[in-house]
Amino acid sequence: MNDRFLRALLKQPVDRTPVWMMRQAGRYLPEYRATRKQAGSFLDLCKNPELACEVTMQPLRRYDFDAAILFSDILTIPDAFGQGLYFEEGEGPRFRKVIRTPADVESLPEVSMTRELSYVYAAVARIREELAGKVPLIGFSGSPWTLATYMIEGGGSKDFRIAKQFLYNHPEAMHLLLGRLADAVTEYLSAQIEAGAQAVQIFDTWGGILTPPAYREYSLHYMQRIVEGLKQEGKPDSVPVILFTKNGGQWLEAIADTGCHAVGLDWTTDIQGARARVGDKVALQGNMDPSILYAQPEVIRAEVQRILRDYGPGPGHVFNLGHGITPGVDPEHVAVFVQAVHEFSTAE
């Protein structure tokens, strides 16, 4: 098996820097758009293990990526809690039911994530079979705080005013909600690992909108609980955990202290400085601005080279974008990107 990705996460030496892309199975690929059409809605695609497997495999047929990532959505857990997830075409996710009061939190049903989200584990198992050991498979979940923002706002938001108001006016109910979500995420990731996920990533898309103390108390704390929970459940260290807080560059030391194996960086953080700050504690994943993929090939190549040079020699780097690839990117530019990581990381 190509285990560069897993080795890099564990800070073991590799022959070249492994690379994958957040949202690599996505709308920039015409074959994805075709399968999506066949499936019906985006959610239909997530809930169909066969088609979810198909779109997971698509980017690997085109590009020499060092990891596959389960095709799914970060909002499967709130959906399992009965919030009624749906997507409006061209809009973001929406929920039919929202949480607006402490009573709404208290009346959240008891739900077995193992039972309710079996379509996800079926997809994981199927993808592992299809991958046949070619590259490792990454499972994932949204972070408790990120899930909570959607559950309270009822969808995406510009300033997360309702979620923040809930946090500040009802801190106990917020902790209750986040505790429920942390338990659900732990169960969910455990089940993904049992089904075959070889690494897991927690997407904390909205941790970066908080103040430093609120981030530690309401987002990081619960991610740490998940990391510890997975260890207590006997999930081996050979299944690394990656924490990714977008706009979390100022809090790297604290993130690295959770016991996770790797920290995702968006593009606003200097990776050289980041490496010095976290020391030997964790590997780093990132950190190219996805917008660079809209630039000319020589610009893409120069930026890949800069980031590899900034990280410097030695193990512990997984190359990635600092956020998901966007739908308008030319698939040819992705080929340039992957090729550049291979070329420049072998040379150095």
Added chain:
Amino acid sequence: MNDRFLRALLKQPVDRTPVWMMRQAGRYLPEYRATRKQAGSFLDLCKNPELACEVTMQPLRRYDFDAAILFSDILTIPDAFGQGLYFEEGEGPRFRKVIRTPADVESLPEVSMTRELSYVYAAVARIREELAGKVPLIGFSGSPWTLATYMIEGGGSKDFRIAKQFLYNHPEAMHLLLGRLADAVTEYLSAQIEAGAQAVQIFDTWGGILTPPAYREYSLHYMQRIVEGLKQEGKPDSVPVILFTKNGGQWLEAIADTGCHAVGLDWTTDIQGARARVGDKVALQGNMDPSILYAQPEVIRAEVQRILRDYGPGPGHVFNLGHGITPGVDPEHVAVFVQAVHEFSTAE
């Protein structure tokens, strides 16, 4: 005159921490909405010195703020360049003409900001008269990079893909544009100072979407040119310059090195750590999350106290929000906020 604000910016001792709010003259105030209606469009209000003066004064009649800020828009300069600024109701700013090619940059007309933006200086002079020395008046401008993003995108953007594509594919044309804008901003702020502005703030709303090297080269560099330009034009050190890059918390040291007098902090940066990082070089302005104003009074008071405590004793702090106040805030909550800054900063 109440000169707490100016003294704090120059790191001189004050009897209590001065406070003002970004967008303090704004839609959360019913009297603002009434004047806005009377004026016609938002832009009509900006271009009417008498009414611009009126809305500048409104928050000072309600609250004991330590500074007034000129009511205007950051996009007056692109408008003066003939881009045709307008506002769609409920949407952000838009331009009739956009910059999409290097040729568009080269054909940008020669414009005297002193002549073209005389309505701004008229408002400044009128506000100074009306203030009658009560508190100092802040002038402002958008940063060259922030202005460029709007001029290229033709309005706001989610990922600034077109502006970044221009930057990466046409770096020379981008530098030409930013140089033109830096000259325009220098002339604009000079004229505001001559008309009576006693401090100036540069709003770099979108510097934080760049990679660290792109931020230094395309945003910070041009703000530094403005700081140096104002000094060369003999603008005295008694007219402090505040630089505010939203999401710029990772680059504070570099911002403080520009020669500016103060650095604005959004709410994601720990102000205690920020103070240690910039040392005696600059004052700090900020850094309460504007969303806190939606919380209960006791939460607002606790957060004010936390930030004051985190900054610690000694001069050099101007209390502010980490971004503009939003339209839905209850004006009573602003009173609680201002009162808390007074109370807790006097006590410590």
